[in-house]
Amino acid sequence: MAGIGVLADGAIRAMIGAGQITADPAVTDAQVQPASLDLRLGTVAYRVRASFLAGHDRTVSERIAEFEMHRVDLSAGAVLEKGCVYVVPLMERLALPKGVTAVANAKSSTGRLDLLTRTITDGGVEFDRIGEGYDGPLYAEICPRSFSVLVRPGMRLNQIRFRQGQAILSDTELAALHAREPLVDGEALISEGLGFSVDLSPWDGDLVGYRAKPHTGVIDLDRIGQYAPADFWEEVHTREGRIILDPGAFYILVSREAVTIPPDHAAEMAPYLAMVGEFRVHYAGFFDPGFGHGAAGGRGSRGVLEVRCHEAPFVLEHGQVVGRLVYERMQAPPERLYGAGIASNYQGQGLKLSKHFRM
Numbered sequence: 001m002a003g004i005g006v007l008a009d010g011a012i013r014a015m016i017g018a019g020q021i022t023a024d025p026a027v028t029d030a031q032v033q034p035a036s037l038d039l040r041l042g043t044v045a046y047r048v049r050a051s052f053l054a055g056h057d058r059t060v061s062e063r064i065a066e067f068e069m070h071r072v073d074l075s076a077g078a079v080l081e082k083g084c085v086y087v088v089p090l091m092e093r094l095a096l097p098k099g100v101t102a103v104a105n106a107k108s109s110t111g112r113l114d115l116l117t118r119t120i121t122d123g124g125v126e127f128d129r130i131g132e133g134y135d136g137p138l139y140a141e142i143c144p145r146s147f148s149v150l151v152r153p154g155m156r157l158n159q160i161r162f163r164q165g166q167a168i169l170s171d172t173e174l175a176a177l178h179a180r181e182p183l184v185d186g187e188a189l190i191s192e193g194l195g196f197s198v199d200l201s202p203w204d205g206d207l208v209g210y211r212a213k214p215h216t217g218v219i220d221l222d223r224i225g226q227y228a229p230a231d232f233w234e235e236v237h238t239r240e241g242r243i244i245l246d247p248g249a250f251y252i253l254v255s256r257e258a259v260t261i262p263p264d265h266a267a268e269m270a271p272y273l274a275m276v277g278e279f280r281v282h283y284a285g286f287f288d289p290g291f292g293h294g295a296a297g298g299r300g301s302r303g304v305l306e307v308r309c310h311e312a313p314f315v316l317e318h319g320q321v322v323g324r325l326v327y328e329r330m331q332a333p334p335e336r337l338y339g340a341g342i343a344s345n346y347q348g349q350g351l352k353l354s355k356h357f358r359m
Helices: 009-017 060-067 108-112 171-180
Strands: 021-023 037-039 044-048 068-073 078-080 085-095 100-106 115-121 135-144 149-151 158-164 194-197 207-212 233-237 242-245 250-259 265-271 279-282 301-309 314-317 321-329
Touching: 009 021, 009 158, 037 085, 044 060, 060 068, 068 078, 100 108, 100 115, 108 115, 108 301, 115 158, 194 250, 233 250, 301 321
Parallel strands: none
Antiparallel strands: 021 085, 037 158, 044 068, 044 085, 078 149, 085 135, 100 158, 115 135, 194 321, 207 233, 207 250, 242 314, 250 301, 265 321, 279 301
């Protein structure tokens, strides 16, 4: 496995062939994305008292034994209740070779449902980060925060990306890439990545986002395009270029910028500054090669922002920078780009709820 960068689909398939990624049942081709692998839920969920990390020299199963309240059989489908914390063994396990690390993240639709999903490992001291040489099982910690959800074994709520070495672009390299191939449709704000700002002054109408309703029904994650948005979301309108975020509320907003990811790069969203205000922008953070790119049929795609306000009401202004996109080199271009011949629900997107809701 030669070269520095994010591993593309071909290299992921090679890892599967070499037994560095195994699963029961076996990994399917549908799980392999241009620069990541979808992970599948197993057959049982453990309801635990609190979120946890295994910690050095501890296994997740040992910690489950400490914190388990009860277990839920997922075989026929089961509801994970809003406000509760569950740990679900995943079908996949890793035997990472020397020099290869991994990072996991929630899939786009998972984040847009305010479904906190993080990967934990034996001996792990960080969520979603897996060091070289890790040999062991994977678990998903799941905490539904706005809606209770119905899940089944095999559902893919999170994904994992593999890296050989360090391939993050410096600001100088990012500026050079933008000069060669524009990454945004306007001026690029480059500071430890590409800045993302919020759009609260749309050119058409005054709908700027959605706010999750506090008391709703269950969402079956297998039902695509079936739910009426009004049953779960309140529309957020403004003509003033600003909104006031309510503490504890969850919002779906959209970035002002339309971004592109060139085929030989991948990107990940990161917080901008912890001190910019009393809110947190949380996102399903992987952007695959070809997202918004002309080679994959895109003309720039805006980033959907998942926003939660904390202790105090906060005024969010049009154009306020709320996140940054960190670009990385691919080790090799993927065989398939995001939006080109694969199911890509969010290519060319604007303000958009998860795929479970009717347009």
